[in-house]
Amino acid sequence: MATDQAQSEAADDSYAAFEERVRRIANVSNASGILQWDQEVVMPDEGTPARAQQLSALSAISHELLTADETGELLEELEDSDLEEDQAAVVREVRRKYDRETSVPQELVEEISETTTNAHPAWKQAKENDDFEEFAPVLEKLVELKREYAEHIDPDADPYEVLFSDYEPYIDLETAERVLERLREELVPLIDAVQDSDADLTTDAFAGEFDDDDQEALARDVLDSLGYDWGRGRLDTAPHPFSSGTQFDARVTTRFEEDDLLGSITSTIHEFGHANYTLGLPDEGYGTPLGEARDLSVHESQSRLWENHVGRSRPFWEQFLPTARERFPELEDVSPEAAYESANQVYDDNLIRVEADELTYHLHIVIRFEIERDLIRGDLAVDDVPEAWNDKYEEYLGVRPETDAEGCLQDIHWSHGSFGYFPTYSLGSVLAAQLYAAAEDELGDLDDDIREGDFEALNGWLRENVHRHGKRYTTPELIERATGRELTADPFLEYVTSKYGELYGLEDY
Amino acid sequence: MATDQAQSEAADDSYAAFEERVRRIANVSNASGILQWDQEVVMPDEGTPARAQQLSALSAISHELLTADETGELLEELEDSDLEEDQAAVVREVRRKYDRETSVPQELVEEISETTTNAHPAWKQAKENDDFEEFAPVLEKLVELKREYAEHIDPDADPYEVLFSDYEPYIDLETAERVLERLREELVPLIDAVQDSDADLTTDAFAGEFDDDDQEALARDVLDSLGYDWGRGRLDTAPHPFSSGTQFDARVTTRFEEDDLLGSITSTIHEFGHANYTLGLPDEGYGTPLGEARDLSVHESQSRLWENHVGRSRPFWEQFLPTARERFPELEDVSPEAAYESANQVYDDNLIRVEADELTYHLHIVIRFEIERDLIRGDLAVDDVPEAWNDKYEEYLGVRPETDAEGCLQDIHWSHGSFGYFPTYSLGSVLAAQLYAAAEDELGDLDDDIREGDFEALNGWLRENVHRHGKRYTTPELIERATGRELTADPFLEYVTSKYGELYGLEDY
Structure with missing residues (x-):
């Protein structure tokens, strides 16, 4: 003894x-x-x-x-x-x-x-x-x-797999590849159907010029309405919006462009999602992995869940539009439905990832993923990148960049040596849908809550099932515990199919 | 070889x-x-x-x-x-x-x-x-x-001497004591004479209520006019104004109170003096003592030089008042002379150090110095501090605090364990006068420069003789090289005697 x-x-x-x-x-x-x-x-x-x-x-x-x-x-x-x-x-x-x-x-x-x-x-x-x-x-x-x-x-090991695991240590590259291939297979025909539809969506609800100071006031309204804890956070502007900090101090940045009010709102909600995850980490875990967020895909799942499942939903605009009209009386004649449609427009000629919608976004990612994987594996020569890039854009998205600036030079990541980072963006969206579906399975449909600006149940569920665990579980364990299944694209594909099928009046969807 | x-x-x-x-x-x-x-x-x-x-x-x-x-x-x-x-x-x-x-x-x-x-x-x-x-x-x-x-x-060693040298490593305590005693001996009768004089100074040039935002704009005007390098600095507000940073990034904070416009201007100039010293340290010395400021007295000499010798001078108000009037039209009827007089009023019943004028300030310091020195040496018991404090106020300043809150509890320093810090405030003023006199010896009278808002010669002299050396020389060496003599209260006493003698019409001064 x-x-x-x-x-x-x-x-x-x-x-x-x-x-x-x-x-x-x-x-x-x-x-x-x-x-x-x-x-x-x-x-x-x-x-x-x-x-x-x-x-x-x-x-x-x-x-x-x-x-x-x-x-x-x-x-x-x-x-x-x-x-x-x-x-x-x-x-x-x-x-x-x-x-x-x-x-x-x-x-x-x-x-x-x-x-x-x-x-x-x-x-x-x-x-x-x-x-x-x-x-x-x-x-x-x-x-x-x-x-x-x-x-x-x-x-x-496969060198690309090693690099990927720098950003996403616990998700197999095989799983990531399977998810991305599935997205490509399902989204290409869905996007085709959207582009062929003769639906006449409102796309200009937020057209106009909007004062920076008023945009900032509205960004604060958004954060108030989502329940951001100002005692542990703040909002500032930065050229490239980001969120950073700890559970005691998780700050949000955003940016304001005169002609892009919608962009500042969705970007603020996105960064709120990141900060809100950080704020949900347990205080007592501060300083160890138990008080740190899981990796990039889980973090991105939180930003995307709030940006897309909440911020681009119909009930959100029913709830939030009156607040936006108080800051911008010129929105008086915009209906919630028009706002909802404008926030979910699918582009048919967009070449730029950061300007993409919820559907085409993932093809931008798939293209980068395929190219960087082949580059690292030695299956593609650096000199051949522009052509491979342009071919893939033509094949997957039906548009061909005319310049490298709006083609393979558009993103900063490779200049940082960040190969293996891009897939986590799509994995984040996929996981967001999986978590949101699991939350609704348990809590029931959340539309009424969102319409009332009541995010307590949703956030409580995220706190309980994701945030409070920090890095206690590996990512697959965390996902399995929270959703009862392993990482899967099903809920994401159901979400976009149902949402965009309805928006664009697609019969087969 | x-x-x-x-x-x-x-x-x-x-x-x-x-x-x-x-x-x-x-x-x-x-x-x-x-x-x-x-x-x-x-x-x-x-x-x-x-x-x-x-x-x-x-x-x-x-x-x-x-x-x-x-x-x-x-x-x-x-x-x-x-x-x-x-x-x-x-x-x-x-x-x-x-x-x-x-x-x-x-x-x-x-x-x-x-x-x-x-x-x-x-x-x-x-x-x-x-x-x-x-x-x-x-x-x-x-x-x-x-x-x-x-x-x-x-x-x-004498324990107080050891503590003092934490803040002022190269000035002997003996030198500091000599300077402080001299200040006490000369200032007590000068203040008596000022208080007995029947001069009728304007004291209310800045009476009124002043909007915070406009005060901030004016604080930026002050910093512009003094030549603050915004590429390496910024202005913010803080409850207790301070300045901090390095030669690449030396920031200023200030505070605004509705009824104290003069206070915000002089406090901003004071913090500018600190930041301007930091900005004058050599870039190539960054990271070693050669790129760091000498200690507290020298730092304070820079803030006091700008605050008092520049910011409380007659030509400064001749130059700056028009700018202040642009922000605050209610100052239209205030003359430069009235502003100058209001910025240099000597109080006859002030108990609070941070509200003191250029003369009585040093008696506040002498009192703290004598008390903390005796405390540390064991010549005064903690329980006897309030009485010793009040007696000294009565003896040196002719006022007796009625409460400890406005007596020996007013300053935060001792609660930080900072014994030996206070003297550096007075040494800073003394050195400011010595440096300013040496600058005028070399450059000629600086009043015309100040009246024109041209601080290049003065600042060039400070850069050359003080800032660029960092910690290359010990403090006595630095002072000797810059002014040709060791630290002395003479220039300070000449400065205040002449300034306040004239302001208050004192015949014997």
């Missing part, structure tokens, strides 16, 4: 030391988050040289704390001990990061970091000049470096 | 390793600065628990980096090498901090930190209840802990 107790006390001590280390790493990383928010939102223009050094110091400190021998020793010791479920989850998450960060040589990390620093202006310049050739050598270099990076992590 | 070269290369390597460590510490500390700015200015109310942990993690990391054995070894090695002047200055500054931080046991540091965390609400409560007894036990504890702290640093 005494020996058992002594062993158990030693394990407690080790876990305490381990947790202290984990908390310190989290705090350094959260400090970086504040510095990044500051840089995007309030930092004076010329602050960059100092900020870059500060961020780089914090990042080096995090890396050194995580990859230190002590971390490895504590991990081994704890993996041999009897741990509580929550403790085991923390150990599992840290082990994963530890293994990845210790397997990649620091020189390679630095080379990638330098190359992406230079790749960004090269990409920007190439896009401005509409000249892929200018970007090609840098892209080539990044592809090589990221292949090398993947090989260090797992020499036996 | 070969050996010399090898030795010199080894020294270069050591210096490079040392500098990298120093830069990392500076970057962590500057990151903390951003987190603190964020907390004061933009953080949501409920963000505190996470922010406290982030700041504490960064502070622990800085401490560990500074006090690590490697730092000590590098210091010893470098102190035995031939270093360039700048390198030697960096080593000197780091050595000083290293010695102090390694000599105080971490448990004591933590105990002080915990005690001050609790002391702050106790002080606040005591002040609200106007009951010194509530604060006395905490103050007693803090005095003991700080004495213990001082003893660890230098068991043979």
Whole structure:
């Protein structure tokens, strides 16, 4: 007995030391988050040289704390001990990061970091000049470096799978591929049917020019109406809207364009979804994976659920339009139905991902996914990217970009070396629909709630089934527990088929 | 030769390793600065628990980096090498901090930190209840802990001297005492004469109610007119105005009260002085003491120089009043002379330090200095503080506080455990006058420049003689080089005697 107790006390001590280390790493990383928010939102223009050094110091400190021998020793010791479920989850998450960060040589990390620093202006310049050739050598270099990076992590695995798992550690690439293929197969004919329909939707309910200050006031109304906790958040503007922070302080940014009121509303709701997830993480988990959000797909499921299932729904516009009219009396003659139709217009000639609708969006993603996967696997040469891109746009979306600027140079991601990131956007939408369907299975139809601006039941369900768990469960476990099934495109396809079938009067749908 | 070269290369390597460590510490500390700015200015109310942990993690990391054995070894090695002047200055500054931080046991540091965390609400409560007894036990504890702290640093020194040197490392306490005594001796009769004079100054030029937004616009006008670099700065509001940052990003905060337009203008100019010093530090010194400001007295000399020698001067109001009238047409009938007089009114019954004028201010400081010095030395018991305080107010300023709230409980400093901080306020004013006089010696009378809103020559002189040196020289060296003499109250006393003698029509002055 005494020996058992002594062993158990030693394990407690080790876990305490381990947790202290984990908390310190989290705090350094959260400090970086504040510095990044500051840089995007309030930092004076010329602050960059100092900020870059500060961020780089914090990042080096995090890396050194995580990859230190002590971390490895504590991990081994704890993996041999009897741990509580929550403790085991923390150990599992840290082990994963530890293994990845210790397997990649620091020189390679630095080379990638330098190359992406230079790749960004090269990409920007190439896009401005509409000249892929200018970007090609840098892209080539990044592809090589990221292949090398993947090989260090797992020499036996498909390198694209390794890169994908940087963003989505627990969803198999096979699952992701299956979902994306399914989306392509089902959405291409659905979009064709929409484009062939002679439905006459209102598309200009939000046409006009809208003052920035009034847009900001309305964005605050939106956040009020969704129940954003201002005691733990704030709203600012940023060139590329984002949300960041912790459960104690989860901030939203948005942007206002004079001729795009609808865009500012949907973007604000999207970022609310991210922040609302962060705010639902348990306070007591702060500093460990138990208080951190699951990965990109789950995060995106939260933003998409609120943006699309709530913010692009008919009852939402029935509820919210009167508020919008108070800020913008020119909307007096717009009906909720017209607003709903305008918020759900499917484009037939759009080339740009970030301007896409709920349907075509996923074909934009499928195209990027197929191209980057083939690039990393060596099945596609960098020089052939523009043609492959344009061919796929023609095949899947029926439009062919005339320039690289509105083709394969449109997105920033590859210049960051982010290969494997894009699929998480579609997985997020798919999961959003799956979660929303599960919530309605349990709570009943939510339309009445939305029409009354009452989001308590929906948010309570999300808190209970997703948010409060942090990283306690792996993503497949979390999905299975919340929805009773594994990740599937079915609910998403049912949702869009029913919604757009009705909107566009499609008989076969 | 070969050996010399090898030795010199080894020294270069050591210096490079040392500098990298120093830069990392500076970057962590500057990151903390951003987190603190964020907390004061933009953080949501409920963000505190996470922010406290982030700041504490960064502070622990800085401490560990500074006090690590490697730092000590590098210091010893470098102190035995031939270093360039700048390198030697960096080593000197780091050595000083290293010695102090390694000599105080971490448990004591933590105990002080915990005690001050609790002391702050106790002080606040005591002040609200106007009951010194509530604060006395905490103050007693803090005095003991700080004495213990001082003893660890230098068991043979006067403990107050040790504490003072935390804020002002290179000015002898003896020098500070001499200056403060001189101020007391000369200012008491000058203030008496002012109070006895029958001069009829305008004191209500800025009476009225002034809109916050317009005050903010005017604060921006002030900063524009002084030449604040908006590319490296910004203006926000905070409950207790401060300035913080680095040469790449030095921010100003201010506050607006409806009935105190003059206060917001002078406070903005004061904080500009601090930020302008920071912005004058050399870019290439960023991350080492060569790119950091000298200590509190020098920093305060910069804020006071701009606030008092510029912002409370007659030519400033001749220049700036038209701008103020554009924002506030109700100032139409105010003359520059009336504005000047109102900005320089000497109070005869003011008990509150932060509301004091340029003359009585220093007696408020002298009183705090004498009391805290005696407390730390054990020559005054905590319980006797209120009476000692009130007696001194009566003796030096001719007013006796009727309550502790407007007496010895008015300032926050002691609840922070900051004993030895107060003197630097007066030393700052004294040095401001000394620097301003030296600038005028070289550049000629600056009134015409100020009247034209041309601050280039003055600021150029400050950049050249103070700012660009960072911590290259010790404070006495910096003062001697800039002004040709050691720190002296003469220029300050000449300045106030001449200014207030003229304003109040004093014959003997």
